[in-house]
Amino acid sequence: MENHHHKSLRLAVIFLVLLIASLSACSEGNIKTGTTDITDVENSPLVTQVTEDKNDPNTMSPTLMVEGKLYYLSGLDVNIDFDKDYYDGQITASVNPSQLPVNNDESNIAPVGTPYVKYSDGVLAMIGEKWMIFESDTKHKEVKDYDKVLPTIMVGDRLYFSQGVDINVDIDKSEYLGTITSAIDDTKMPLENGQANFEAKGAPYAVYKNGVILLLEGKWFFFEIK
Numbered sequence: 001m002e003n004h005h006h007k008s009l010r011l012a013v014i015f016l017v018l019l020i021a022s023l024s025a026c027s028e029g030n031i032k033t034g035t036t037d038i039t040d041v042e043n044s045p046l047v048t049q050v051t052e053d054k055n056d057p058n059t060m061s062p063t064l065m066v067e068g069k070l071y072y073l074s075g076l077d078v079n080i081d082f083d084k085d086y087y088d089g090q091i092t093a094s095v096n097p098s099q100l101p102v103n104n105d106e107s108n109i110a111p112v113g114t115p116y117v118k119y120s121d122g123v124l125a126m127i128g129e130k131w132m133i134f135e136s137d138t139k140h141k142e143v144k145d146y147d148k149v150l151p152t153i154m155v156g157d158r159l160y161f162s163q164g165v166d167i168n169v170d171i172d173k174s175e176y177l178g179t180i181t182s183a184i185d186d187t188k189m190p191l192e193n194g195q196a197n198f199e200a201k202g203a204p205y206a207v208y209k210n211g212v213i214l215l216l217e218g219k220w221f222f223f224e225i226k
Contacts, residue, residue, distance in 0.1 A: 062109035064091060064125060064134055065101035071123045071134035073109065078131050087115045098225065099158060102191050151198045153180065153214060153223055154190035155205060160212045160223035167213055167220045176204045
């Protein structure tokens with residue numbers, strides 16, 4: 001009877017050890033193959049914070065563009081690993097930190113060759129050997145509200161922000177640089193030259209000092225790079 005009891009106990013211990021080993025292998029497999037779900041990503045240890053230089057007025061939020069959409073650096077990285085087979089793409093062009101990306105796979109922070117992985121409604125990009133979280137404009141909490149509501153136009157691949165003042169100046173039509181050709185919602189940033197995030201289609205603009213002036217309702221309004 002006693003021998004039977006010891007035998008049952010040994011079998012129970014062996015079963016428990018095998019069960020723990022099996023669960024451990026499954027857990028490691030998920031991380032290595034990149035199948036970790038969004039809950040695991042968000043609950044992973046968050047460490048280094050990276051944000052734009054707020055002391056430089058010409059620096060835009062660190063951003064990248066994927067499939068025609070801008071994603072903004074959240075300032076957080078996640079402790080996760082992906083096999084190269086799970087990469088969704090890489091950055092193929094970089095722009096100045098004072099500009100926002102206007103083409104797919106372009107960034108104003110990530111160097112050319114930086115891999116990225118799409119997850120949920122965001123993007124993870126490998127920067128400095130860490131997977132940094134980039135969020136869509138609807139989730140990004142650190143994008144300045146000031147930027148979101150400011151009337152903005154894009155000219156020569158640069159964003160110009162309204163200063164809320166009109167300029168008493170006489171500009172001949174021969175000095176016009178172009179006209180606003182399209183308008184988007186005022187919660188978004190222009191992505192194309194001649195585009196505004198307010199109703200100004202057909203309005204002419206011209207270069208003025210270190211910025212651009214736009215003719216609206218008979219007045220020239222001043223826009224400059226922030």
